[in-house]
Amino acid sequence: MMEMTDRFCRVFHRCLSSHALLYSEMVTCNAILHGDRDYLLGFDAFESPVVLQLGGSDPADLAICAKIGEQYGYTQINLNVGCPSDRVQSGRFGACLMAEPALVAECVAAMKAAVSIPVTVKCRIGIDRNDAYEPFAEFVSTVHSGGCDLFIVHARKAWLDGLSPKENRDIPPLRYEFVQKIKQEMPTVSFVLNGGLQSHDQAESLVSDCAVELDGVMFGRLAYKSPWMLSEVDSRYFSQPVRQVSRLDVLERYLPHIEKELAAGTKLGRMTRHMLGLFQGQPGGRLWRRYLSEHAWKPEAGVEVVIEAMRQVESATTRPAA
Ligand SMILES: Cc1cc2nc3c(=O)[nH]c(=O)nc-3n(C[C@H](O)[C@H](O)[C@H](O)COP(=O)(O)O)c2cc1C
Numbered sequence: 080m081m082e083m084t085d086r087f088c089r090v091f092h093r094c095l096s097s098h099a100l101l102y103s104e105m106v107t108c109n110a111i112l113h114g115d116r117d118y119l120l121g122f123d124a125f126e127s128p129v130v131l132q133l134g135g136s137d138p139a140d141l142a143i144c145a146k147i148g149e150q151y152g153y154t155q156i157n158l159n160v161g162c163p164s165d166r167v168q169s170g171r172f173g174a175c176l177m178a179e180p181a182l183v184a185e186c187v188a189a190m191k192a193a194v195s196i197p198v199t200v201k202c203r204i205g206i207d208r209n210d211a212y213e214p215f216a217e218f219v220s221t222v223h224s225g226g227c228d229l230f231i232v233h234a235r236k237a238w239l240d241g242l243s244p245k246e247n248r249d250i251p252p253l254r255y256e257f258v259q260k261i262k263q264e265m266p267t268v269s270f271v272l273n274g275g276l277q278s279h280d281q282a283e284s285l286v287s288d289c290a291v292e293l294d295g296v297m298f299g300r301l302a303y304k305s306p307w308m309l310s311e312v313d314s315r316y317f318s319q320p321v322r323q324v325s326r327l328d329v330l331e332r333y334l335p336h337i338e339k340e341l342a343a344g345t346k347l348g349r350m351t352r353h354m355l356g357l358f359q360g361q362p363g364g365r366l367w368r369r370y371l372s373e374h375a376w377k378p379e380a381g382v383e384v385v386i387e388a389m390r391q392v393e394s395a396t397t398r399p400a401a
Contacts, residue, residue, distance in 0.1 A: 081105060083303050087340070088353040089126040092302070094332045095309035098317040101129050102297075105159045107170070108135035111144045120151045125336070128154035132201065134162065136172040136182060138189035145190040145198065156190055158183070160202040163237035163247045174237040174247075177206045180218045184225025191226040201231040201273075204257045206239055212257055219261055219268070229269040231297050232258045248300075259289035266291045273297035279308065279315050304356045326357055330389055337382050347384060348376035354385075363395030 081104045084092075089101045106119050111133075122129060131153035135141050145156040160183060162173035176183050183200065190198045200222055204215045219230060235251040242250060253275045262270045272293050276282045282296040295316070302309055307326060313319040337350055351371045358364035370388040374380055 080299055080303065083353070085349075085353075086122045086126060087345070087350040088303075089129060090123055090336045091333055091350070091353050092306060092309055093126050094329050094336075095306055096312040098319065099309055099312045100154070101126060102157065103129060103131050103153075105132045105134045105162060106144075107172075108133060108137065108140040108144045109170075111147060112140060116147065116151075120148065120153075122151070123336075124152065127152065130155040130157050130199070132157045132159050133190075134159045134167060134170070134172050136170075136176055136179075136186060138182075138186045141186050142189040142193035146193045149194040149196050153196070155197045155199055156194060157199045157201055157231070158186060158190070160200055161233050161237065162244070163206075163239055163242070164244045168239060174203055174206055175239060177203055177214075177218055177237075180221035183218075183222045184227075187222060187225040187227045197229065198227065199229040199231065200227045201233065203233050203235065203237045204254055205236040207236070208238070210236075212260065215257055216261055216264065219265065223265065223268055229271065229294070231271040231273055232261075234258050234272060234274040255285055258293065259285075262293055263290045269294040271295040271297050273299065276301060279311055283315070303353075305359050306354070306357055307359070326361070327389055327393060329357070330354075330385065334382060334385065337385060341381060346376070347380040347382075351375040351385065358392055361392075361396075363392035366391045366395055 084102055084104055092099065092101055110119055120131070131148040131151070133141060133144050133148070133156060135144065141158070148156050159173055160176045164173065167173035168175045187198055187200065202218065205211075222230075234255050234257060235253050237247045238251055255272060258270055258272050270293050272282070272285055273296070276296060276298055282298070286293040286296060298308070310324065310329070314321045337347070340350060341347060355368045355371060358367045367388050370391055371384065374384045
């Protein structure tokens, strides 16, 4: 997610789950071909497995960028066919590619020929006011013929005329049944459900509540705003034993990464901004958020800011009720 799932966020999320598949922000082909690649693509092996999401629609450029992504150590390459922003539309990629399934198939085929890691597509169920299921099914079938075996589907349309990107994540109605239906029709293709998921229980019931089980779920905003939910991922979805860890244990795990980044010159606030929701709904949660927001962006801020915020939460938790 743009401006969110940068490498600092992903290291933090990896401290919460060893198995969740994490995604990069969308990186455009133009940026990779002409920009600072290490800055755009570099990541810490600790974050793995990480999927690199590309934005583009030129098959040759995408093939080159997929290869570069593979060389950087990404686990999969994903093509963005869901972003509705004007900037992305004017570059003829993102959600507007839902109208060009043959081109998307060509892009997938070119990327697949260039790499040996999986190439996947993240799409919507449609664009603009057309509510029908058939164009979505045709899109999937055409892109599958280009070699895509895994689709992550944000189960709402994007209205490219008149809604902002933010509105396009909330206003078009969710149609989970489109994803369940296509899985039934194409059981050998993998489908991951995304969009508006509010809990693991809800996600698990949507996965199994259809004739053929879906292949996974993707959490976006919930995982970012309430990262503690990631601590259940390994046991719920990957058959790992339940680990008795606390939020403070997770932070203890993250502290050495913070220290390493600070030593490399990264500002503390770039890391702590992803941690603000860790204690959401918990005693001390507001203190945590406020302390980090007030102190982490100061020029000299170091790891002691996080340690003090942890101490404040801990004392709020252990303080006897008045
Ligand atoms: C700030 C923000 C940035 C996003 N950036 C991307 C992106 O770069 N690529 C992408 O495929 N989806 C992006 N999304 C969409 C999410 O991946 C997800 O599809 C959408 O928010 C619906 O899922 P959710 O309800 O679980 O958040 C972004 C969402 C938000 C809120």
